[in-house]
Amino acid sequence: MTTTIVEKLRKQIESFDSAPTPEGIGTVVSVGDGVAEIDGLPNALMAEMLEFDISSDASLADSIGDTDRVFGMVLNLEEHAVRVVVLGDTRRVKEGMTVRSSGRVLSVPVGEALIGRVVNTLGEPIDGKGPIKEEKMYPVERPAHPVIERAPVKQPLHTGLKAVDSMIPIGRGQRELIIGDRFTGKTTIAVDTILNQINEPEATRPICIYVAIGQKESKTARIVAKLKDAGAMDFTIVVDAPASDPAALQFLAPYAGVTMGEYFMEKGKDVLVIYDDLSKQSVAYREVSLLLRRPPGREAFPGDIFYLHSRLLERSAKLSKELGGGSITALPIIETQEGDVSAYIPTNVISITDGQIFLETDLFNKGVRPAINVGLSVSRVGSSAQTKAMKxxxxxxxxxxxxxxxxxxxxxxxxxxxxxxxxxxxxxxxxxxxxxxxxxxxxxxxxxxxxxxxxxxxxxxxxxxxxxxxxxxxxxxxxxxxxxxxxxxxxxxxxxxxxxxxxxxxxxxxxxxxxxxxxxx
Amino acid sequence: MKAKQYAEALFLATRAKSDAELDRIATQFQTLLTKRGHLALLPAVVRELDKLFAQRNNAAEIVIRVANLGDAETQNDKIEADIRTLNATPLPKRILVDTTLIGGYEVRAQGHRIDRTYKRSLLTLYTNLITNNQ
CATH class of the missing domain: 1.20.150.20 (ATP synthase alpha/beta chain, C-terminal domain)
Known part of the structure; x- marks a missing residue:
């Protein structure tokens, strides 16, 4: 065994060829609050992934002991500098540090190997089950499929909840918003929908992706344990960007989730993506935008807050038969304050989605659970996404x-x-x-x-x-x-x-x- | 932050100006700061301006980093070849010694770098070994 490993290592060392090529670099001018200002990088791309060269001012021994990489994403291209959000521990980034350009926009690993795993926004495993052998890397920002490549939403996605499947039916490829105050059962509806996919035959069972944004790690751990106990982790990917993660990772997590889903959709499979929740994503994006000194608008949100959600949710689609007929169904979650659905972010997302499931605290307290206000809830796809029996x-x-x-x-x-x-x-x-x-x-x-x-x-x-x-x-x-x-x-x-x-x-x-x-x- | 903004404005305003014009700009700038009650920012503005000039100068030169000074001479041919690769031949050179590089050299010019240091090679080899053998 030892001899085999030594032979393996010897071969790798002998075949090693460093052959360095010119790489674009910059220097950190200042860093603070998760944002670094970089001088140099003349060919930086918007949303490009950069790597902070932690070894640039450390000895070889120290560098070997510290192999965790720190990445950043370009979000502001200015005349004299590039502003980068640090996607990792900002304390490891120092003034004067060299930054390497990767030449590609921020990408995440995609493939079958992700199923059953819990990963962070960058696709790195955080469940202690070892590295993931990715098949491909897809950029987190991808254009949505145009109209001509889509098919009507007709196939039902069953949540397993009588109140939803009978009166607010959801179809594969639809975006149905789950909206309500805190502790009204929004996450429960989402998780029960994943659990219900166990009842689906394997051939038509969708791959489920649960994106936890700004949540408590304990809550996400409970959800993962529940899915594991029920056997639902066999077809689920969990993307976790907890409250302790930098704001940049929190606002990027939904894009990472839908990117992983697009891999399966483009192979003709159905996918269910749950974003829990987009209110926290909005807050994280506001934080990043303010730190980048972008002008604040209403409620201090940046001017492109609508675009943040619209470009995310537009990537959910039902593809035509020619493209494999796959789909991504989105269940975004929004938390309201005191039932105010007319607030800024809720109205934005309501106008984007194909319907909403509105949960009320009063109903919850009265014991009506799921606490769905059927009068205010709607599915714009409607009975097209219901079986004849249910209809x-x-x-x-x-x-x-x-x-x-x-x-x-x-x-x-x-x-x-x-x-x-x-x-x-x-x-x-x-x-x-x-x-x-x-x-x-x-x-x-x-x-x-x-x-x-x-x-x-x-x-x-x-x-x-x-x-x-x-x-x-x-x-x-x-x-x-x-x-x-x-x-x-x-x-x-x-x-x-x-x-x-x-x-x-x-x-x-x-x-x-x-x-x-x-x-x- | 304001000092930086002043420094950037001053940097742009003083580009390609004669000595007489520079004197006039400096006087007017001081008057402006006094008028706005920002005279206390002047030292900070000067520091930011120094940084900006240093950044621009760095961009306008070739920086060669070696583990010891002798390496710059013994590997001069390879260094020159790399400078040509970076299209930076006419720029002035500056040699820095960094013993943590162990050996080899690194050439930086115009926002690009070619790193042929032993440190970089050893780190890359180490990363490849632990990644491929996990």
């Missing part, structure tokens, strides 16, 4: 819920109600309960359809409102165990045929007889 059963739900909400407010102040109003209130209350779902429990689309059919058939009419949520969970388990064939038929055909419906009705009767304690109203 046929979920069509009226949104209207019924809207009517329920109107009547609910009215009923608080009214004494006597007519029978019709009472019926609508009862049905609406039970519908709200049916749509509740525990976290980390995504449901396959066939089970969702079966439960909604049950609700439409009046199955829950004789169940108390308080027990409805519990009974719907038990019903799902019962169907999975006793009527797996029926569910498989719904999944395979994407429809609810008369025969399937009859089978479901029979299942409901069987369940009712088996659990009479729940049907007491």
């Amino acid at each position: 046929s059963v979920a069509g009226k739900m949104r209207i019924e819920l809207a009517q329920y909400r109107e009547l609910e407010a009215f009923a608080q102040f009214s004494g006597d109600l007519d029978e019709d109003t009472k019926k609508r209130l009862d049905k609406g209350a039970r519908l709200v309960e049916v749509l509740k779902q525990p976290h980390s429990s995504p449901l396959g689309v066939e089970k969702q359809v079966a439960i909604i059919v049950a609700a439409n058939e009046g199955f829950f009419k004789t169940v108390s409102v308080e027990q409805t949520a519990e009974v719907s969970v038990k019903l799902a388990t019962f169907l999975e165990n006793q009527y797996a064939e029926t569910l498989a038929k719904i999944r395979a055909s994407g429809e609810v045929s008369d025969e399937t419906k009859a089978s479901l009705v029979k299942a409901y009767e069987q369940f009712t007889n088996a659990h009479p304690e729940h049907f007491t109203v």
